[in-house]
Amino acid sequence: MSMKIVKVLALLLLCNLANAMDGVFDRSEEVNRYVGMLGSSVGPLELIDVSKQIYVSGISDARLAKAIAERLMKDLPKITIGQSDNIQYGAWMVKALAATGDPSAKEVISEVIKTTKAPRIRSEAEEQINEIEWHHRANEVMASRKNFNEGDDMRVAMLLNELQSDDFSLKQDAAYRMSWDKILDPKLMVEIAKQVQTYVDNGKHTDNKAEMVVMSHYVKMLGYSGNAEYKPLIRKLLGTPYLIDRQVHIALKRL
Numbered sequence: 339m340s341m342k343i344v345k346v347l348a349l350l351l352l353c354n355l356a357n358a359m360d361g362v363f364d365r366s367e368e369v370n371r372y373v374g375m376l377g378s379s380v381g382p383l384e385l386i387d388v389s390k391q392i393y394v395s396g397i398s399d400a401r402l403a404k405a406i407a408e409r410l411m412k413d414l415p416k417i418t419i420g421q422s423d424n425i426q427y428g429a430w431m432v433k434a435l436a437a438t439g440d441p442s443a444k445e446v447i448s449e450v451i452k453t454t455k456a457p458r459i460r461s462e463a464e465e466q467i468n469e470i471e472w473h474h475r476a477n478e479v480m481a482s483r484k485n486f487n488e489g490d491d492m493r494v495a496m497l498l499n500e501l502q503s504d505d506f507s508l509k510q511d512a513a514y515r516m517s518w519d520k521i522l523d524p525k526l527m528v529e530i531a532k533q534v535q536t537y538v539d540n541g542k543h544t545d546n547k548a549e550m551v552v553m554s555h556y557v558k559m560l561g562y563s564g565n566a567e568y569k570p571l572i573r574k575l576l577g578t579p580y581l582i583d584r585q586v587h588i589a590l591k592r593l
Contacts, residue, residue, distance in 0.1 A: 363486075368395065369397060369399045369402050372391075375388050376409045377408075382426075385409070385427055386427050386430050388434075389433065396481065398440065398478065399440070400442070404442070406434055407446040410428070410432070411449070414428060417455065425456045428454065428456060432447060432462050432466050433466055436467070436469050437473045439472075439477045441470075480499050483495065485498040485499055494525055497515060497523075501526065506549055510548070513530070513552065513559055514555065517558065522562060530556045533556065534556050535571060537553055538574045538575065553578075554584070555585075558585045558588070560589055
């Protein structure tokens, strides 16, 4: 085989590897599991847990959205005021459906608003119907494998995708997920510290409320890290707007 052909084959291999890394996560196994449970005879309490898992999964999948919608609309007429477990189940199913970000979710949730007998479910539906497009955008960002190498934790890569987004609402979502699940992976903390340093370098002044909220969350996570090396950086934020400054004092005490 000529050296020229070898070089071409090597180049093609590198291109294929690059394309694989730039692709999206294969979530089909999770989707199959969720769809199977939604189509089974499991009751509301079990499906509350399933709905919560779907809500935070970052999965956009039309088949999953259809399975949630079918089960929800099948059970909805049976849910009445006073059935606390069933009402909680209905509300979480609405949240799970919206979290798929699937366009079909809007029509189904609109029908829930019109037909449900439970005010809590209606209230959740009225809130979530406005979040569908945001979930779709967030799921698309999290789905990318750009920050993933074989052997990595998929959740960390997904959160890193959000942190590196230009959308402050996605950065805030990542920080919130990290705080809730106590995910303090070094890759995430390094990215947060880098963005906080950029904020400091830019003069620590902004009229952007969304940016201030994100920075307050970032400082909170640096405090949770337990890494005293972040103290000098955090101290640079003393005297910033109260929203951030409050978290600065808390974080310094933690460290």
